[in-house]
Amino acid sequence: MKNNKLVAPVLKWVGGKRQLLDALRPLLPKEITTYCEPFVGGGALLFQLQPTTAFINDINAELINVYQAIKDDVENLINALQEFKNEENMFYSVRDWDRNKKEYASLSDIKKAARILYLNKTCYNGLFRVNSAGEFNAPFGNHRNPNIVNAPTLRAVSAYFNSADVRLTSIDYAEVLKELPKDAFVYLDPPYDPVSDTSSFTGYAKGGFTRDDQIRLRECCDELNSRGLKFMLSNSATDFIKEQYAAYHITIARAKRAINSDSTKRGEINEVAVRNYK
Numbered sequence: 001m002k003n004n005k006l007v008a009p010v011l012k013w014v015g016g017k018r019q020l021l022d023a024l025r026p027l028l029p030k031e032i033t034t035y036c037e038p039f040v041g042g043g044a045l046l047f048q049l050q051p052t053t054a055f056i057n058d059i060n061a062e063l064i065n066v067y068q069a070i071k072d073d074v075e076n077l078i079n080a081l082q083e084f085k086n087e088e089n090m091f092y093s094v095r096d097w098d099r100n101k102k103e104y105a106s107l108s109d110i111k112k113a114a115r116i117l118y119l120n121k122t123c124y125n126g127l128f129r130v131n132s133a134g135e136f137n138a139p140f141g142n143h144r145n146p147n148i149v150n151a152p153t154l155r156a157v158s159a160y161f162n163s164a165d166v167r168l169t170s171i172d173y174a175e176v177l178k179e180l181p182k183d184a185f186v187y188l189d190p191p192y193d194p195v196s197d198t199s200s201f202t203g204y205a206k207g208g209f210t211r212d213d214q215i216r217l218r219e220c221c222d223e224l225n226s227r228g229l230k231f232m233l234s235n236s237a238t239d240f241i242k243e244q245y246a247a248y249h250i251t252i253a254r255a256k257r258a259i260n261s262d263s264t265k266r267g268e269i270n271e272v273a274v275r276n277y278k
């Protein structure tokens with residue numbers, strides 16, 4: 001079946017792979033039957049490939065709730081989004097919904113999903129950022145005309161999610177990898193190893209993603225390799241990462257960094273694509 005070009009990321013996401021798809025596509029296995037992306041984020045590669053069987057996961061429960069709402073009830077999600085306006089006061093009052101935990105927990109999943117989509121479109125630089133209490137804390141973006149209700153893309157993604165066998169979870173990536181069938185292809189795009197103390201964003205979730213986490217991930221890749229599953233991993237081209245994956249095929253790619261709160265740090269950096277197959 002020909003892929004639907006309208007199926008595309010619905011959220012702007014730090015580390016999003018849209019800019020890198022041309023470099024990644026030639027490195028993919030010729031055939032992908034079952035696809036797994038345990039660090040899905042904005043899902044640039046997933047939405048480009050539109051696999052018929054997919055295990056899709058992210059530790060960010062709010063993000064996965066957005067995908068679940070798109071799958072289960074996209075028309076009500078679009079209706080809820082239409083209530084939001086690109087106004088500073090409304091932005092901060094909606095952003096602060098999660099400050100009252102009890103009230104927030106009583107909101108419908110559709111309302112929560114609409115809030116995340118709205119904040120993502122109207123906040124500064126589309127940066128999904130949480131404070132140490134796990135509360136959304138990016139400032140208002142003051143954009144001229146943000147596309148808050150992107151109905152054609154939301155409906156196209158909903159149609160894809162409902163026409164394929166897409167399983168959505170929000171657990172630690174290692175749990176997802178344990179259950180995969182042997183024919184699964186795994187694309188791993190974790191928070192990157194910082195190229196310097198100030199340049200890399202790992203604040204997706206509380207506690208960040210440390211070098212110990214990177215080592216745990218490499219051990220999971222070794223385990224996938226020993227089970228005969230194919231994987232491709234993206235990360236920054238630091239010496240530490242190149243050492244960790246020295247046993248595998250490493251391809252260097254140049255990628256633009258569009259999202260960084262410090263505009264002087266946007267631009268191009270070296271990335272690696274690591275594969276256990278040729």
Ligand SMILES: C[S@@+](CC[C@H](N)C(=O)[O-])C[C@H]1O[C@@H](n2cnc3c(N)ncnc32)[C@H](O)[C@@H]1O
Binds near residue numbers: 038044057190204
């Ligand atoms: C670099 S981003 C993925 C970007 C994605 N490929 C895209 O195109 O937008 C990394 C993602 O990993 C998620 N993450 C961080 N720690 C995780 C963990 N232990 N298990 C699963 N997901 C995790 C973050 O929430 C974030 O969405």
